[in-house]
Amino acid sequence: MMEASMSDIGESVPEDATLPEDSYIRDQKKYMSDLGIDVPGLAKQAMEAGNNKKLAEQRQREVEGKQQQIDYLQGKIDALLFVEAELKAAKEVEIPGLKIQLQSLQDQVNSLSSVEGELKAAKEVEIPELKIQLQSLQEQVNSLSSVKGELKAAKEVEIPGLKTQLQSLQDQVKGLQDQVNSLSSVEAELKAAKKIEIPELKTQLQTLQDQVKTLSSMETELKLVNDTTIPDLQKRLSTAENNKTEKMIELSRKLGKVEVEAGSLKIQAEKVPGLIAELETAQAEARKVPALQTELDKVKAVAETVPGLRIELEKARAEAAA
Incomplete structure (x- = not known):
């Protein structure tokens, strides 16, 4: 219990701080002095332990940061290994447009220079746990340095069957050109047909124009009906309904009179x-x-x-x- 309390004191009290001289503290200091315990020394040790803990945490964060950097570089190396495998496969298989792919691979390999710079910067950090991983990455990068030479050689070597494929592509281009020429002749014929006056087409066009005029007139009449005739008819219908209601009331009134007269006649008939x-x-x-x-x-x-x-x-x- 006493050691724990002293550790707490060491962590919370600065090195040059002075403790208030109350009776309890004086008793404790005397008691610990009688036991031969160096109170200021314990406080200093506690502070050093706290500082060491902070340094350890900071070092741990640095290690994690470097680990992330290593993971990033490892991803780049994996991508370059994949590129190397594709390059080796491309040299054995006939691939149309191989020159474009080779140039793309060359660009990717050129990006290795930045990876090498990052590795050199990482090697300058003195972290024992990372030295082995950095050395392994350096070896993988060195193994990829031959890719540049292979790419250069692949550009200078004639791949078997490439001329045949290029000839096939040229034949396809020629076929497409023939189609374009054919379409051009069709376009010329169409332009010429537009300039020819065909009597039958003129007659049909005039008939269509007459029909359009007729439809336009019908549309005007329909609009007039919608705007005037229909509202007028609705008004007349409403008036007729009102008149019908009035006539029904009048007939009902007359019917009542007839019933009264009939009753009178019935009395007389008796x-x-x-x-x-x-x-x-x-x-x-x-x-x-x-x-x-x-x-x-x-x-x-x-x-x-x-x-x-x-x-x-x-x-x-x-x-x-x-």
Whole structure:
């Protein structure tokens, strides 16, 4: 417990700091002095340990940075190894346009100079863990130095079959040129055809123009119908609907009156049988008096004008005849 507390004191207190002289600290210093413990020395050791820790962390970050640099260089070397493999395969296989590919490979190999510079700069750093990796990278770069010579030799050597492929490409180009020439003649014929006046085409063109004019006139009429006729018809239809509604209301009102009159006639019709009996009696009496007969005929004429009453009168006559 005492050592841990002293380490904490050493880490948190500067080397030239002075501790407040309270009773507890004086007792502790006396106690540790009696035990033969050098308090300032322990504080200094603690500070050195903290500084060493920071230096170790800084060194670790440097190592990680160099490791990233090595990974980057390793990626470049892998790419160059792939280029070398492609170059070796290209020298054995007939590839159209090989000269362009060889030039691209040459450009990639030329970029090795920057990699060599980076490796030289990395070798100047004294990190034991990296020396082996840097040496391995240097050996791989050295092994690729022969690629430049191989590329130069490949450019100067005639690859078998390349002339044949070039001749084939030239034949294809000639075929394309022939097609272009053919299209040029077609274009000339088309230009010449445009200058020829064909009567049938003029007639067809005039017919089409007439049809366009007709359609334009129809379009104008249709627009007029849409703008004026249809709104007018809609207005008239709305007016007709309103008139129809008013007429329906009027007819309903008249129907009510008719129903009332029919009820009145029904009441009157219920009185007909007695009226008929009285009429027959009056008729029998009228036969005795000529003037009364005349009045009776007038009553009969009026009775025949009432629907239903006439029917009842006919029934009464039939019964009287029987």
